[in-house]
Amino acid sequence: MFLRFFSVFIVWFVLSSTTLLAQYNSWFPTFITNSQKHTTTKPIITRNNIDYVALVELKSLFNFKISFNHKLNGYHYKSNSMSLFFPLNSSEVWINHTRHFFSNPSFFDQSCLYVPLNDLALLMGYSVSKTPSSITFSLNKNQLFSATSSLVSFQELHVDSTLLKFKHIDRIAHLLYKHSRINIKKSLHQVNNILYFDPTAFFSTLGYKVKNTEKAVTLSYNGLTYTIPYNSRIWSLSINNTQAHFLAEAPLIKKDSTAFPFSSLLAFLDYSLAHNYISNSLELLDNIHGIAIQGTTDPFSITILSRHSLLTDFDINASRGLIQLFTIPFSIAYIPKSMIPNQNPYISKISNRSLSFTYEQMHANSKLLGKKQTEITLHLSNKASFYPKKHPNGLFLSQNKILESFSIKETKSFYRITISGFNLDSPHVIKESKKLIFDFNDTISLLDPLKRFENHNFRSIRTSQLSYTPLVSRFILDFNKKIPSYTIEKKKNHYIISFRKEKPTVVAVAKKSAKKSSKWSRSARSSSLRNKVIVLDAGHGGRDPGAVIGRRFYEKKYTLDVVHRVKTLLEKDGAYVILTRSGDHTRSLSRRTRIANRNKGDLFVSVHFNSFRSAKASGSKSFYYKKRDKRLALSIQKQFKKDLPIKSNGVKRSRFYVLRYTRMPAVLIEPLFLSNPKEKKLLSSSSFRHSLATSIFKGIKNYYR
Numbered sequence: 001m002f003l004r005f006f007s008v009f010i011v012w013f014v015l016s017s018t019t020l021l022a023q024y025n026s027w028f029p030t031f032i033t034n035s036q037k038h039t040t041t042k043p044i045i046t047r048n049n050i051d052y053v054a055l056v057e058l059k060s061l062f063n064f065k066i067s068f069n070h071k072l073n074g075y076h077y078k079s080n081s082m083s084l085f086f087p088l089n090s091s092e093v094w095i096n097h098t099r100h101f102f103s104n105p106s107f108f109d110q111s112c113l114y115v116p117l118n119d120l121a122l123l124m125g126y127s128v129s130k131t132p133s134s135i136t137f138s139l140n141k142n143q144l145f146s147a148t149s150s151l152v153s154f155q156e157l158h159v160d161s162t163l164l165k166f167k168h169i170d171r172i173a174h175l176l177y178k179h180s181r182i183n184i185k186k187s188l189h190q191v192n193n194i195l196y197f198d199p200t201a202f203f204s205t206l207g208y209k210v211k212n213t214e215k216a217v218t219l220s221y222n223g224l225t226y227t228i229p230y231n232s233r234i235w236s237l238s239i240n241n242t243q244a245h246f247l248a249e250a251p252l253i254k255k256d257s258t259a260f261p262f263s264s265l266l267a268f269l270d271y272s273l274a275h276n277y278i279s280n281s282l283e284l285l286d287n288i289h290g291i292a293i294q295g296t297t298d299p300f301s302i303t304i305l306s307r308h309s310l311l312t313d314f315d316i317n318a319s320r321g322l323i324q325l326f327t328i329p330f331s332i333a334y335i336p337k338s339m340i341p342n343q344n345p346y347i348s349k350i351s352n353r354s355l356s357f358t359y360e361q362m363h364a365n366s367k368l369l370g371k372k373q374t375e376i377t378l379h380l381s382n383k384a385s386f387y388p389k390k391h392p393n394g395l396f397l398s399q400n401k402i403l404e405s406f407s408i409k410e411t412k413s414f415y416r417i418t419i420s421g422f423n424l425d426s427p428h429v430i431k432e433s434k435k436l437i438f439d440f441n442d443t444i445s446l447l448d449p450l451k452r453f454e455n456h457n458f459r460s461i462r463t464s465q466l467s468y469t470p471l472v473s474r475f476i477l478d479f480n481k482k483i484p485s486y487t488i489e490k491k492k493n494h495y496i497i498s499f500r501k502e503k504p505t506v507v508a509v510a511k512k513s514a515k516k517s518s519k520w521s522r523s524a525r526s527s528s529l530r531n532k533v534i535v536l537d538a539g540h541g542g543r544d545p546g547a548v549i550g551r552r553f554y555e556k557k558y559t560l561d562v563v564h565r566v567k568t569l570l571e572k573d574g575a576y577v578i579l580t581r582s583g584d585h586t587r588s589l590s591r592r593t594r595i596a597n598r599n600k601g602d603l604f605v606s607v608h609f610n611s612f613r614s615a616k617a618s619g620s621k622s623f624y625y626k627k628r629d630k631r632l633a634l635s636i637q638k639q640f641k642k643d644l645p646i647k648s649n650g651v652k653r654s655r656f657y658v659l660r661y662t663r664m665p666a667v668l669i670e671p672l673f674l675s676n677p678k679e680k681k682l683l684s685s686s687s688f689r690h691s692l693a694t695s696i697f698k699g700i701k702n703y704y705r
């Protein structure tokens, strides 16, 4: 799989670098492979910078037998190892009975069929290189990670040593990278304006295997071995027995140790560096070298190429439908801002931009400000979704099945529920009491998570992205009584579930009696949270810990704990609760608000804890932004004042992102200060967290009273 991708990349490079050279009107190069040489008799034709080759020229080069298939109207090329079929007047080519597409259609010239040279070579498993008189076809296997691959180009431009000067070098204490925060106070030295670095202690923390001999330091990682000799400025990188060399700046030799120029180390190991002025730390960034679409027919995949393994947080923007976003923390992209793939049926454009954490994201944690990340956007022209998988060299996005929509049809005696999607496989059906569950494997869900019914047959349809590894989407029918008998049939891209309606008997009577006693029951019922959709947002999570007190006390852990407790209480009262995160997951602020808006939540509660540089700061506070948020903030804050052994600082209007962009009454609460030892101690007791959750729950309930 990956082989092909690398070759796409290489061919792309070859293409872009040789187009000028190839502007000949008639050109008769010699074709060269490992075993054959062939001088062409038909010219290579160049149109719009793309080289086309007469198909017949490949005959002797690859020992093809040619026949014309009249029934299918195309040429059949057959060799020992390969079968190719070229339909006339088409972009199609069939390789070993699988359909692929050329980026540009073939054409006839002087009764010869011409096809795009690079595309064909690539599809056959070769890459091409050119001189003014010849074209060489080489098998892609050997090209993988060769010294000419762009992955091995050293990013000298991006780590110019003259830029690595810091006024207050002694203040820089940490280096940040992904989950690591590494103390570098003793490893950095600045001499004559050059920054030197002792790599031995440091790189093992990043996952490199470090070997230190008398002659050299070697760092191994992802099948790459970097050798940094003490007595030479020529450093070497070896991959699959090929070596690439790098000329470094001179090392700094001290009495008892050697330090290497930091800019050389970064360029050699393929990192960039950013200075975080707020936290006085350095940030190590992965360089992204390319994005490529792999595969020429379904399913496609995309590889984001780096010499390091990349992390991602991804999102599907369902409101705009056909956009998928991937954020890659601690990375910087050295690629064009936007790329347009050739004739891909799903992806019309791939764009990228650099992002930093926003002010709101670091409201409790100033250390986050400025953290660099890359946002990659897939602009989709057709329904598709791509799902990230870890990859030693970058990030691999595979194409997946999608649950797209569902509809309900009601006849006199039947319900018909239609589930539609892209490429769906038969679901796995699970029966639980009153619940019928359908699990779709390898499927992304774009469905509304909840649809409620005032109906005696079934009460709701719930859907969810049950898990990401493995990727499972869940579709649930909630019945009022036991599961009726049902049928499920498949039609193209739909599944249709049908079941017989039950006649309303007992339920109708219950309704009548409810009406009768409405006087006393109304107050009880209206205060109930039954059927309210409450969105609970546990602040921070994943890579964003929120406030960190001491070594282990993370805000993200306690926001999640409290949110789960509130959820239990709300559900007991009949509410539907939606969490913006249910575990230790990274969620962008826009994703949190999107979850709330997409689920048409009735209420949004974001849970945070405050922190301040002075340990004396204390008390609870609730924030609102929109006009209609205020009553909710007041209701919860009033409850805090009543229930908690913490002083109340009242409510305050503030421009928090999650308050501004949610379309329902929303509140952000900070019930206490983590930086206050007394209040922190309270939070670490589970009985306090239970009373806090109860207080939030009562605040929500009172809001509806």
Ligand SMILES: [Zn+2]
Pocket (backbone or CB within 6 Å): 363, 364, 539, 540, 546, 547, 555, 608, 609
């Ligand atoms: Zn917070």
